[in-house]
Amino acid sequence: MLEVSALDAFYGDFHALFDVSFALNPGETLAVVGANGAGKSSLLGAICGLVTTRGEVRLNGKNLTNLSTPARAKAGIALSPEGRRMFTSLSVRENLLMGARVGRKGPWDLSSVGALFPILEEFADRPAGLLSGGQQQMVAIGRALMANPVVLLLDEVSLGLAPVIAEEVHAALAKLRGTSEMMTLIVEQDVRRALGGSDHYLCLLEGRDVMNGLSNAVDFDALSRAYFGESAA
């Protein structure tokens, strides 16, 4: 179980996230929605320890708050970052192997990631920097899975991808849902798609949780108002 309580995040003097709390049970997916600059990536960064934080992050009872980023990764937090952040001088296979470097055991290895994204097996020896955006997104997700994470953080999954490629990536993510105990946080521009592929949602506005609930019971009108910061009618 992932428990985030009263989490704040800072970039230097800039306060990016205010008092965000939520809990996620094994196997569940949380969609994080919000406008640009609402603090979605900051939330993921705060869970990874990539930004300065205040508040608490607990994973299966273990307090991660004072752990370094590498230590959190070893505890089972994996990130597919915004902008995909390929190791451009490494081949696709080498990128995936970097993901396995945390040394966690589990179902994910080169062959199971290859089965999820067959194109990665085909392009295994290509430099990752030469792949298309969609293929790089698959490498980024595959690389995170290679860590056999307890918590998978997916940032901006379909940003900049052609609709048909975004569809393909989401189809692969749909296969992951419900098949394991892994908890997933997904940040996605396409709100309907994000809600369709998640159990819970959390809407951020200017770094604050303005609305949350069950994805299958969402009131889209209310969510739209929360998303854009209009006061409830």
Add this chain to the structure above:
Amino acid sequence: MIWVETLLNGLMLGGLYALFGLGLSLIFGVMKIANIAHGELAIGGAFLAFTVVGVVPVPLVILLPVIAVLMFGLGYALQSAMINRVLGDDPIPPLLLTFGLSILLQNLLVELYGANSRSLDPGSFGVAGIDLGGLSVGLLPLMTLLITITLFVALQWMLSRTSFGRTIRATSDDPEIVAMMGVDRRHIFALVMGLSALLAAVAGMLLATRTSITPFSGAERLLIAFEVIVIGGLGSIWASLLGGLVLGVVHAIGFRLDPASGLLYGHILLLIILLVRPEGLAGKRRTR
């Protein structure tokens, strides 16, 4: 025939230059900083060797690896205790720190050893040579070139084929995201600085077998190392090898034409490369 010999001598000298450049290029490639103390690490390695042979007169084949390992430790310690603390978005603090370290190490060497010039006695094969179809080639420079090529091949193998090498390349590509792979980049940086110090020290010791050095020789070595990576280019270790060999050959030819020219022809080559091909002979053109 004399030109063939000049070419051979240039290549053998160039091997040594390449080794000076390699360590500097490695640091720049991974940490994106220029280590101004690189020359002092090379010269310091040679002075450490003087001390060791002064106490226990061991042959060069044992001395080289022993000092290399010691200097690896020193490089690791310097990085973790000092340089890691100033690494950030601003390239100036590490530049100033390594500049300070360079002066500090130089003065430390003067304090400990005095300003006299010294050299490492390579033993009987220092003067031995072999005859290659009418050309006489010194065994010592030949051994220097062989050691250099072995180190280049070993480093290339390590970087491209091992998990440690893959982690070094990944850290160079994106030092923030490797943390999400459980990698502490400060540890990787320290290991890389250790490697760089090791390579510098081997080059410094090999230099001291062919010429005499003083505690002030570091600055000139740093200049050579910079010229090697500017001429060869950044981005691969073969570029350093090429840069070193080209610089060595140019120096040898310059010496043959005009014995009083010193390093002049090398500097002219550097200038031409900067004007005509600033990314270096084998460097990758920056696309970003």
